[in-house]
Amino acid sequence: MDNKHIIGVFDEEDALMEAVHEVKEKGFRIGEIYSPYPLHEAIEAMGKTSRFAFVAFLYGFAGAAAVLAFMYYTAVIDWPVNYGGKPTNAFPSFIVVTIIITILTVTILSLLTFSVRAKIYPGKAYILPDARSTDDKFVVIFDKSLLNGKQTELEGILKGKGAVEVYEKELKPEN
Amino acid sequence: MDTKITIPKGLTYAALAMIVAGAGVMAYSFATDASRAWANLLLNNYMFLSMAIGASFFIAIQHISQSGWSAMFKRVPEAFMAYIPYAGVIMLLIYFGMHNLYHWTHEEALASDALIQHKSPYLNVPFFFIRMVIFFIIWTVMTQMIRRASLAEDSHGGMLYFEKSELYSKIHIFLLALTFTMASFDWIMSLDVHWFSTIFSLKNFVAAFLHGSATIVLVILLLNKRGYFGEMNKSHLLDFSRYIFMLCIVWGYFAFSQFMLIWYGNIPEETEYFAHRWDGGFKVIFYVNFVINWFLPFVFLLPQVLNKNKNVVMTIAVLLIAGQWLDLYEQIFPVVVHHPVFGIQEIGFFIAFAGLFIFITAKALAAAPLIPYKHPYLEESLHHHIH
Numbered sequence: 001m002d003n004k005h006i007i008g009v010f011d012e013e014d015a016l017m018e019a020v021h022e023v024k025e026k027g028f029r030i031g032e033i034y035s036p037y038p039l040h041e042a043i044e045a046m047g048k049t050s051r052f053a054f055v056a057f058l059y060g061f062a063g064a065a066a067v068l069a070f071m072y073y074t075a076v077i078d079w080p081v082n083y084g085g086k087p088t089n090a091f092p093s094f095i096v097v098t099i100i101i102t103i104l105t106v107t108i109l110s111l112l113t114f115s116v117r118a119k120i121y122p123g124k125a126y127i128l129p130d131a132r133s134t135d136d137k138f139v140v141i142f143d144k145s146l147l148n149g150k151q152t153e154l155e156g157i158l159k160g161k162g163a164v165e166v167y168e169k170e171l172k173p174e175n
Numbered sequence: 176m177d178t179k180i181t182i183p184k185g186l187t188y189a190a191l192a193m194i195v196a197g198a199g200v201m202a203y204s205f206a207t208d209a210s211r212a213w214a215n216l217l218l219n220n221y222m223f224l225s226m227a228i229g230a231s232f233f234i235a236i237q238h239i240s241q242s243g244w245s246a247m248f249k250r251v252p253e254a255f256m257a258y259i260p261y262a263g264v265i266m267l268l269i270y271f272g273m274h275n276l277y278h279w280t281h282e283e284a285l286a287s288d289a290l291i292q293h294k295s296p297y298l299n300v301p302f303f304f305i306r307m308v309i310f311f312i313i314w315t316v317m318t319q320m321i322r323r324a325s326l327a328e329d330s331h332g333g334m335l336y337f338e339k340s341e342l343y344s345k346i347h348i349f350l351l352a353l354t355f356t357m358a359s360f361d362w363i364m365s366l367d368v369h370w371f372s373t374i375f376s377l378k379n380f381v382a383a384f385l386h387g388s389a390t391i392v393l394v395i396l397l398l399n400k401r402g403y404f405g406e407m408n409k410s411h412l413l414d415f416s417r418y419i420f421m422l423c424i425v426w427g428y429f430a431f432s433q434f435m436l437i438w439y440g441n442i443p444e445e446t447e448y449f450a451h452r453w454d455g456g457f458k459v460i461f462y463v464n465f466v467i468n469w470f471l472p473f474v475f476l477l478p479q480v481l482n483k484n485k486n487v488v489m490t491i492a493v494l495l496i497a498g499q500w501l502d503l504y505e506q507i508f509p510v511v512v513h514h515p516v517f518g519i520q521e522i523g524f525f526i527a528f529a530g531l532f533i534f535i536t537a538k539a540l541a542a543a544p545l546i547p548y549k550h551p552y553l554e555e556s557l558h559h560h561i562h
Contacts, residue, residue: 092431095435
């Protein structure tokens, strides 16, 4: 299958974002953006939304409720023990454990959710259009088959906005 | 860029009216119930002082971390610091209310109480005031040095004053850690002379930092509504609301740690503190304190829809000012007044001190250009953008 892509390489975040906004205005579809660090603006510009923070909140909420319920069950219902005359439902002393377990729950479940949604697993072969995006370059790619022959216009915009390199490359299809 | 703000005449008159009206209530209060009046005086003066101290710590942290984002707002915390010497003068007035406030100043208590005798080399009236004067001299000198360096930067520019500010800030936070600890022990914790808590000063310091920051944000947003700080964008607002969010968690952490360890240890000389604060109608304040100072800011500043909304952040800042008042009420009133009271006296004292604080900070704010236009990080601050 033909999987040719146009790849634009930028030195600066600002130049990349200017180019991204410009090509969006002209109606090009951005394939993907690769950057050395997360760019919220780029995610917004690509029209992607994330429910990740909300899901993490739900995990935390559920984790906290579950831990409190578990401690209540063990300390009050199943095996009440008298510690120095304290009430068996020693709520203030449950809080510290709850905080710790909540953080653990959120961390582990968020990691799993992210891996599933992004289809990342240990040992997966990773395809990078341009390996320099892991160093100091900002890379934006476009699917050539969607360009409808407007390749020169696109390359002109990218160059005009300060791309240090624009080239065409055959990418291996994502597995 | 060299713009000074003009304080509207209305604000000055309003502040003066607040002082005058409050002073009337204060006079009435001292004539009727002196203990309650002194408790109110201590509460409000300590409250606005801790806002000024919190602001001085805020700006010191910005200097030490060489923060760019906050550079254009630094005049606001600087203006807060101007309140410190005035708070010092008012705090000295406590001399006339020592017997009303502090049990350990009573001769008969000293004669019969072994614990007070044991503490008396430190807790005695002359040394109490010597320490107080030393604290205020240190705070005034350090904050003045930071302020002068900042003003000198406006006329000279360059990196010299930027580095000087950082050095002064380092000295300031070191001294502040020692002096504010002792100050909160002296003024607030010694009200319960038999009780002690090592986390107490840390909790009160974080409260000062939290409420100082909340008030800074409130003032900045109010100025923004009036058309100042035109360069303020969503990223600044998000940073400010995260600052409050983070500090409210830290406050909750320390307040809860102090309570939880005492509750769990259940040692009589420690639990008596909370026993006092759970009796006679005070218990509701104990819970409301956690709700206002931790729970509500936590919940309302968590979603990005809300923490990027100026009105929400302003509401939370106002709520936190009320929260600080309540937090100090819980610390001071159960030992001095013994039963929960709220009336014209409490409102009058608060209005008088709020008027004084507004008057002084507004004057200090108008005395210098609002934007430190030769700050080396000003450009970064103006174009601040969170990734």
